[in-house]
Amino acid sequence: MTRKSEETAAGNMSEKIVLIDGHSILNRAFYGIPDLTNGEGLHTNAVYGFLNIMFKILDEEKAQYLAVAFDLKAPTFRHKMFEAYKGTRKPMPEELHQQVPVMKEMLTAMKVPLLMKEGYEADDLLGTVAKRAEAEGLDVSIVSGDRDLLQLATDKTKIRIPKTKRTGTEIEDYNAVEVKEKYLVTPKEFIDVKALMGDASDNIPGIPGVGEKTATKIIAEYGSIENAYGHLEEIKPNKARESLREHYDMAQLSKTLAAIDTDSPVEFSLEEARLGDLYTEEAFELCKRLEFKNLLARFNCDGPKNSVSGHFKKITDTAAADEIFESALNADILGFQLLIWQKQIQGLAVCYGEEDIYYLPVQGAMTAEYLTGRLEQAAGSAKMSGTINLKEELSFIRIPDRKRVVDEAIAAYLINPLKDTYTYDDLAKEYLQMIVPSRMELLAKGGYDPEREETAACAGYMAYVAFACAIPVQDRLKELDMFKLFTDIEMPLVYTLYDMEKAGIMVNAEELKAYGDKLTGRIGELEESIWAQAGEKFNINSPKQLGVILFEKLKLPGGKKTKSGFSTAADVLDKLADEYPIVSLILEYRQLTKLKSTYADGLAVYITENGRIHSSFNQTITATGRISSTEPNLQNIPVRMELGREIRKVFIPSPGFIFVDADYSQIELRVLAHISGDKTLIDAYRQAQDIHRITASQVFHIPFDEVTPLQRRNAKAVNFGIVYGISSFGLSQDLSITKKEAAEYINKYFETYPRIKQFLDETVENAKKEGYVTTLFGRRRPVPELSSSNFMQRSFGERVAMNAPIQGTAADIIKIAMIRVNERMKNEGLLSRLILQVHDELLVEAAAEEAEHVKEILREEMQGAADLAVRLEIDMHTGANWYEAK
DNA sequence: TAGGTCACG
DNA sequence: ACGTACGTGACCTAG
Known part of the structure; x- marks a missing residue:
């Protein structure tokens, strides 16, 4: 909506100008709002917070004018007066610094004038413009997080200080009266108070021995530093008196430094500051780029007419549907989405061209069977098909040719595994630079209702995005060298995970109940x-x-x-x-x-x-490439403690079947041996089965047979620590030893395995340069924390950079094994089925007579999943329940 | 909804 | 000096 500058109804009411202290509000927003980044990795929280504060103020102020002041880098007149007045300020964190030009760009796009003047601080510009505006009869609101601005408060000039609280932004308002109430001095006297007490962050020296209380008391009584000096002998605390006597010069200098210059030579015309339509095309584009979805709502409806929704068509009779499916057969690209609600097919959305976007609800002769049948045909015939969340759709359709179908959510996950959703609106934003309403927004209340317009719109967007993103996501995967990972591992895994979910695992409900009762x-x-x-x-x-x-x-x-x-x-x-x-x-x-x-x-x-x-196995959750299990999580069933472990007895095979459980032995450490190429560690794996013991022997220079249990335990902890991105603190916590001792262990370890240290160092270094790390199979993990100015965040980034290639490569390997094990059991006509994966472990429900065959498959496929410098060993057990098979 | 806690690899 | 091991998900409490 265009926001008109509203003429005030009553002639005697004055107009108003809002002046914003740019850096100060940006700062507030930066620290008050959790870190946000857009798809490009730009930090956006400060800009976002600034705009929210600005809009909140504009909404309530009904002002006619607006301007924003910024400091420039150049030295100010204060530097010339006082040498110490220089860059001792805290440097701005990089994440905030980045956002300053973006903020200016946004304001410029909104046609809001920026007040900047070399040699002057934003305070001076605000003070000057406020004074001039007031002289022209305007009311003034100055928005800042900085209390120094309080000296500008008058009857007509209000200082507004936003506070970000849990409940939202609250604003403290100060006219002259409120300043006096709260600080016991007038705004003008406020300068003298500050000059006496000093302000370290502003490099105002002040005078020694005088703090806020004394300064306030003195100025409240005498009104100014000069007058106080005139009555020097009356001044109460002796310390303050003598300090003022000795440092009067300094006090006066402080006052000049502290005083805002309200007569600075800033070029400012009120007309330029007149509030027009902030919601320009340029601002819209920038908001879109920054992904300020909530703010976009403020722009004229959903922005420049997106032509897509104009081509949505709802099809209700089979004659028309038949025609559509005929065309779909010959499509180069078919986007499809089954509309599933409460485990039932409600309809189908398809798209095979910019203007061919169809919503086909289940109704009458257009049955679910009809739709899925025709869809299967189309997906088998179109050159390529794209969809989102294929695994969910597999309950209803069979894919005739797997090579032709891509799941774009999974592609988007590989491209950036750090996001938490890969819904169609996310993909539209990322790959089509299009903001479309989400499913939640469209179907918020009422859920799925075939008659609603919103349902049709949702279907239309889904189909269109599936269609339009198919090429961009694949191109991006190729650019990032992940296309093979996508086609050879992730896409086939969709079908494997579907099979596992469908198979599920049998549970003895009575025994589970009894177990619970025992606990009660x-x-x-x-x-x-x-x-x-x-x-x-x-x-x-x-x-x-x-x-x-x-x-x-x-x-x-x-x-x-x-x-x-x-x-x-x-x-x-x-x-x-x-x-x-x-x-x-x-x-x-x-x-x-x-x-x-x-x-x-x-x-x-x-x-x-x-x-x-039937648990869900999620393929787009983890940052490292592992899968996750939910509703319920079957990847964290107790095993370490005996009492907990007992619960595994309730997980049982079907009658006539047994469990075969196989797990990789120290897969992550073996992966590390391989990718680091450390000779000593590789040899260690070649000669001994007890790796922790041999590690202890090598690190502590003792014969293998003389390693004590404690030494082995320590070595084991270091081995684990290395995989996690070792730190002496972490290791010291784990082993209950001092940081120094832990550091010694680590040093010795690195002396023993120098290539491991080299690998870890190079990985971190490269990650800092490139911004991401990769696995042996090309999977990427971005590590944005590495560019943080915050020590803790950066250290975290370093550990992540060390861990992700190891954990991720192990994840890649077991994924390969799963696909092959599953395929082989099906292709070789077995009844046995893969039913669980627990990161380094596969559980197969094997027909009793197939047990040996299954063991062979597991051994071959798990060990053969990757060809590393060290063997991939597995441990394998069988049993009549999961407890026994472990 | 966030924080604390704890189960797993 | 800063204050941690890496990756998950579920349950409970409390505002």
Whole structure:
């Protein structure tokens, strides 16, 4: 909508100008809003926050004029006056610095004048323009996060200080009266207060021994530094008196530095600042590029008419549908999307040209069977088809020629695995530079309703995006050298994961129930004992309440750790468990309630009528290329503790089948040996099966047979640490040793395996240069944290850069194995099925008579999945349940 | 909805 | 000096 500058109804009401302190508000926004980046990796949170604050103010002010002031780099008149007045300010973080030109570009696009003048600070420009505007009879609002601006407050000039709170942005307003109320001095006197007390961040020296309180008291009484000096002998705290006597010159200099120059020679014409339509084409484009979706709503409807929606057509009779499918058969590119709602096909969306976009709801003669039948034909005949979330659609269609169909969500995931969604609107934004309404926005209320216009629009966008993105995503994959990874691993894996989900795993519901009941009894006992020892009833599951009981009431040692109070995490409690019986009880309680709620009760609700659990295996979640499992997560079923491990007994094969479970032995360390090419480690793997022991032997220079259990344990921890992106602190925590000792271990380790150190260093260095790391199979992980100015973030980036190629390569390898194992069992006519993957482990439900055959397949395909410098060893077990097969 | 905790590799 | 091991998902509490 065009925002007209509204003429005020009453003639005696004055016009208003809003003046914004650019850097100050940008700063506020930067620190107040979590980091955001757009698809190009540009940080955008400060610009976004600035615009939100600006719009909020404009919405409530109804002003007629607007301008934004920025500092320039050049030295100001203050530098000339006072040498120390120079760049001791904190440097701006790079993430914020990047955003300054973007902010200026945005304001320019909105035709908002920028006030900048070499040799003057934004404060001076704001003060000058405010004074001039006031002289012309305008009301003035100055928006800044900086309290120094309070000296500009008058009856007509209001200083507005936004505060970002949890509940949103709140703004504190100060006219002259409010300044006096809050600070006990007038705005003009505020300068003198600041001059006396000084301001380190602004390089105002002030005078020694005078802080805010004394300064305020003196100025409140005498009105100015000069007048106070005139009454020097009356001044109260002796220290302040003598300081003022001695440093009067400094005080006066401070005052000049602190005073905003309201007569700076800034070129400013009120007419240029008149608020016109902020919502220009240029601003729209920039908002789009920055991905400010919420702000786009402020622009005229959904922006420049996107011609796409003009070509959406809803088809309701089979005659018309037949024609469409005929054309689709010959399409170069077919975009399709099955519309699935509550596990039922509600319709189909297809697109095979810029103007051929169709929504075909299931209705009458146009049955689900008709639609899927015709779609299968089309997908088998069109040169290529694109869709989003193919695995979900496979429940309803068979793909005749897998090579012709691509899942664009998976392509987009490979291109950038750090996003959390790959919906059609994400893809449109990323690959078509198009902002389209999301499914959530369109179908928010009411869900799927074939009659609604929004449903048809959603279908249209889905089909169009699937069509239009097919080429761009594949081109991008080729540019990034991931096309082979896509076609040879990720796309085939879609079908493998679908098969696994469909197969599911059988669960003995009665036994699961019994397991839960057993826990309940013990939980009750523990609860009573804990309450008895605490002397009161409380919710043991509440870390907050528990913290208070343990560390305040019972006064156990172990101070604060978390933001919201005491840490009661297991590693903290472990240290107290020996000495305080209540702590052991709590630890046991925690363990048992976890088993009960997450596993016993948690799993039970997922058992379907066929007695099986069908988890979802997600292919576009992790940053490293692993798959994830949800609803329920079957990749974190207990195994480390015996009691928890028991739960695996409820996972059983169908009658006549057994489980065959195979897991890679130290796959990540083997991957590291390979990609680093470290001779010593490779040889170690060639000669011994106990790698941690041989590591200890090599690192500590002791004969293999004399390695103590402790030495082996330490070596094992270092091996793990290396894979995680080692740090002496992390290792010291893990082994409960000092940082120094940990650092020594690491040094020795690197001396023993120099190529590993070289590899890790080079990987980090290269990641800093390129912005990403890759696996052996070309999978990328961007590491934006490496360019952060924040030490902690950057260190995190370094560890990620070291870990991702290792974890990711292992993920690639097991994916290859899964595809081949699954295919072989199907092609060789077996009844056995792959049913689970747990990162380095595959679980097969094998027909009893096929067990040996299955073992052979698992061994061949898992070991043969990659040809590394070291052998890929596996451990394999069979059993009548998952407990036994492990 | 976020934070704390804990299950897995 | 900063304050951590890497990658996940589910449940619970509390605002």
